[in-house]
Amino acid sequence: MPEITFESSDGSQKKTVNAPEGGALADLCDDHAAPIPFSCRSASCATCHIEVIEGADALLPPEEEELDVLDAVCSKPPKYRLACCAKLRAGAGKVIVRAQNEY
Secondary structure (H helix, E strand, O other), rough: OOEEEEEEEOOOOOOEEEEOEEEEEEHHHHHOOOOOOOHHOOOOOOOOOOEEEOHHHHHHHOHHHHHHHHHHOOOOOOOOEOOOOOOOOOOOOEEEEEOOOOO
Protein backbone atom coordinates (compact mmCIF):
# COMPACT_ATOMS: atom_id res chain seq x y z
CA MET A 1 0.00 0.00 0.00
CA PRO A 2 1.48 3.38 -0.91
CA GLU A 3 2.45 5.45 2.09
CA ILE A 4 3.22 9.12 1.65
CA THR A 5 4.78 11.50 4.12
CA PHE A 6 4.21 15.21 3.57
CA GLU A 7 6.70 17.59 5.22
CA SER A 8 6.53 21.35 5.65
CA SER A 9 9.36 23.29 4.01
CA ASP A 10 11.28 23.50 7.29
CA GLY A 11 10.54 19.89 8.26
CA SER A 12 8.77 20.89 11.48
CA GLN A 13 5.38 19.49 10.41
CA LYS A 14 4.85 16.01 9.00
CA LYS A 15 1.80 14.02 8.03
CA THR A 16 1.95 10.37 6.94
CA VAL A 17 -0.98 8.93 5.00
CA ASN A 18 -1.74 5.49 3.60
CA ALA A 19 -3.24 5.57 0.13
CA PRO A 20 -4.11 2.00 -0.87
CA GLU A 21 -5.59 3.02 -4.22
CA GLY A 22 -2.98 5.65 -5.03
CA GLY A 23 -4.51 8.95 -6.06
CA ALA A 24 -3.86 12.64 -6.48
CA LEU A 25 -1.57 14.26 -3.92
CA ALA A 26 -3.83 17.34 -3.87
CA ASP A 27 -6.77 15.21 -2.68
CA LEU A 28 -4.64 13.50 -0.04
CA CYS A 29 -3.41 16.90 1.19
CA ASP A 30 -6.99 18.19 1.45
CA ASP A 31 -8.35 15.05 3.11
CA HIS A 32 -5.58 14.86 5.73
CA ALA A 33 -4.56 18.50 6.32
CA ALA A 34 -1.06 17.87 5.03
CA PRO A 35 1.44 20.75 5.39
CA ILE A 36 1.67 21.50 1.66
CA PRO A 37 0.44 24.97 0.60
CA PHE A 38 -1.96 25.44 -2.33
CA SER A 39 -3.03 28.73 -3.89
CA CYS A 40 -4.36 27.49 -7.21
CA ARG A 41 -7.65 29.36 -6.82
CA SER A 42 -5.77 32.58 -6.04
CA ALA A 43 -3.83 32.50 -9.32
CA SER A 44 -0.61 31.70 -7.52
CA CYS A 45 0.58 28.72 -9.55
CA ALA A 46 3.48 26.60 -8.27
CA THR A 47 2.71 27.32 -4.60
CA CYS A 48 2.42 23.55 -4.20
CA HIS A 49 5.95 22.98 -5.54
CA ILE A 50 7.41 19.94 -3.73
CA GLU A 51 10.74 18.16 -3.55
CA VAL A 52 10.48 14.38 -3.79
CA ILE A 53 12.85 13.16 -1.07
CA GLU A 54 12.10 9.46 -1.57
CA GLY A 55 9.97 7.27 -3.82
CA ALA A 56 9.71 9.20 -7.09
CA ASP A 57 9.09 5.89 -8.87
CA ALA A 58 5.81 5.49 -6.93
CA LEU A 59 4.42 8.58 -8.69
CA LEU A 60 2.90 8.56 -12.15
CA PRO A 61 4.95 10.50 -14.75
CA PRO A 62 4.15 14.21 -15.04
CA GLU A 63 1.88 15.43 -17.80
CA GLU A 64 2.76 18.27 -20.18
CA GLU A 65 1.01 21.01 -18.17
CA GLU A 66 2.96 20.12 -15.02
CA LEU A 67 6.22 19.98 -16.99
CA ASP A 68 5.55 23.47 -18.37
CA VAL A 69 5.09 24.95 -14.88
CA LEU A 70 8.12 23.10 -13.50
CA ASP A 71 10.17 24.44 -16.38
CA ALA A 72 9.01 27.98 -15.53
CA VAL A 73 10.22 27.59 -11.91
CA CYS A 74 13.47 25.92 -13.06
CA SER A 75 12.73 22.53 -11.51
CA LYS A 76 12.81 19.11 -13.11
CA PRO A 77 11.14 15.81 -12.24
CA PRO A 78 11.63 13.35 -10.72
CA LYS A 79 13.21 15.39 -7.90
CA TYR A 80 10.58 18.14 -8.07
CA ARG A 81 6.84 17.96 -8.76
CA LEU A 82 3.66 19.96 -8.26
CA ALA A 83 1.40 18.47 -5.59
CA CYS A 84 -1.67 19.72 -7.50
CA CYS A 85 -0.73 17.51 -10.48
CA ALA A 86 1.23 14.56 -9.06
CA LYS A 87 -0.54 11.24 -8.58
CA LEU A 88 0.49 8.12 -6.66
CA ARG A 89 0.49 4.78 -8.41
CA ALA A 90 -1.67 2.09 -6.82
CA GLY A 91 0.29 -0.66 -5.10
CA ALA A 92 3.26 -0.75 -2.78
CA GLY A 93 5.62 2.14 -2.25
CA LYS A 94 6.83 4.80 0.12
CA VAL A 95 7.03 8.45 -0.84
CA ILE A 96 8.36 11.42 1.11
CA VAL A 97 7.80 14.94 -0.20
CA ARG A 98 8.76 18.35 1.22
CA ALA A 99 7.09 21.68 0.48
CA GLN A 100 9.32 24.20 -1.27
CA ASN A 101 7.28 27.26 -0.27
CA GLU A 102 6.09 28.71 3.01
CA TYR A 103 2.41 29.21 3.83
